[in-house]
Amino acid sequence: MKKVLFVCVGNSGRSQMAEAFFNNIAKGKAEASSAGTNPAAIVDPQVVQAMQEVGIDISGYTPKKITLQMVEGSDRVVIMGCGSENACPATFVPTEDWGLDDPKGQSIDKVREIRDEIKRRVEELVLQIAA
Numbered sequence: 001m002k003k004v005l006f007v008c009v010g011n012s013g014r015s016q017m018a019e020a021f022f023n024n025i026a027k028g029k030a031e032a033s034s035a036g037t038n039p040a041a042i043v044d045p046q047v048v049q050a051m052q053e054v055g056i057d058i059s060g061y062t063p064k065k066i067t068l069q070m071v072e073g074s075d076r077v078v079i080m081g082c083g084s085e086n087a088c089p090a091t092f093v094p095t096e097d098w099g100l101d102d103p104k105g106q107s108i109d110k111v112r113e114i115r116d117e118i119k120r121r122v123e124e125l126v127l128q129i130a131a
Contacts, residue, residue, distance in 0.1 A: 001029075001030060001031055002030040002031070002075045002076070002129045003030070003031050003032070003033070003073060003074045003075050003076075004022060004030065004031070004032045004033075004074060004075065004076045004077075004078060004125065004129065005032070005033055005034070005035065005066075005070055005071060005073075005074040005076070005077045005078070006018040006019050006022070006032060006033070006034040006035075006077075006078050006080060007034070007035055007036065007037070007066055007077060007078070007079050007080060008034075008036055008037075008079070008080035008081065008102070009036055009037050009038050009102075010036050010038060010039060010040035010063060010102075010104065011034055011035050011036025011039045011040065011063035011064055011065075011066075012036070012039070012040035012042065012043050012044045012047065012063050012104065013043070013044045013047045013102060013103040013104055013111075013114075014080035014081065014098075014100050014102065014103065014114065014118060015034035015035065015036065015080050016034055016043050016047060016058055016061050016063075017047060017050075017051060017058070017114075017115055017118045017119075018032065018034065018078065018080065018118050018121075018122055019032045019033060019034035019061075020051060020056050020058050020061070021056070021118060021119050021122040021123075022122045022125065022126060024056055025122060025123060025126045026126045026129075029126075030126065030129045033064075033070065033074075034064070035064045035065060035066035035067070035070055036063055036064065036065065036066060037065075037066055038065075039063035039064055039065050040063045041063070042062070042063070043058060043059075043061050043062070043063060044103060044104055044111075046103065046106070046108055046111045047103055047111060047115075049108065049111075050103075050108065050111045050112050050115045051115065053112070054115070054119075075094070075129070076094045076095070076096075076125075076129065077094070077095040077096075078095075078096055078097075078098060078125070079095060079096070079097040079098065080097075080098055080100050081097065081098060081099045081100040081101065081102065098118075098121060100114060100117060100118065101114055103115075
């Protein structure tokens with residue numbers, strides 16, 4: 001089974017949404033996880049709310065610190081816009097940077113825009129990987 005790792009700095013927004021969308025859309029044909037280089041204490045409450053609005057509950061998710069084992073166990077790593085190349089690990093697996101805005105501190109409308117863009121990109125990724 002193909003595995004994707006979504007990475008952002010805090011693992012409290014973008015990467016959590018991407019993980020949830022991916023696993024929901026892939027329906028077991030591929031698997032995603034997420035992590036951060038400097039994980040926050042909790043998933044952003046506005047991100048939880050935005051995901052609940054589309055029927056996905058991530059209220060029980062917790063931010064995790066990225067490990068070498070996570071990277072090595074992945075077929076692809078998607079960086080969610082870390083903002084600094086020093087903040088995201090270099091890897092030997094295919095890596096791409098989606099360069100998305102951070103939802104932290106944004107209005108709920110902006111969080112929804114980010115959520116919808118993540119969903120669009122995840123749908124494309126699932127088609128590529130789970131085919």
